[in-house]
Amino acid sequence: MKVKNSIKSLxxxxxxxxxxxxxxxxxxxxxxxxRCKARQG
Known part of the structure; x- marks a missing residue:
């Protein structure tokens, strides 16, 4: 899982x-x- 500032691009x-x-x-x-997982906040 990726932790990103901008999640719109992911x-x-x-x-x-x-x-x-x-x-x-x-x-x-x-x-x-x-595999496409991301979190913000």
Missing amino acids: RKRHRDNRLVRRKGRIYIINKTNP
């Missing part, structure tokens, strides 16, 4: 990426390619 890397908010943090998760 979201464009794969078309199945989803942006999820959990406990005040913003996550990017991907069901088809689980």
Whole structure:
């Protein structure tokens, strides 16, 4: 999992990426390619 300042650029890397908010943090998760994970905050 990558921790980034700007998450918008990571979201464009794969078309199945989803942006999820959990406990005040913003996550990017991907069901088809689980390696595409990122967190902000």
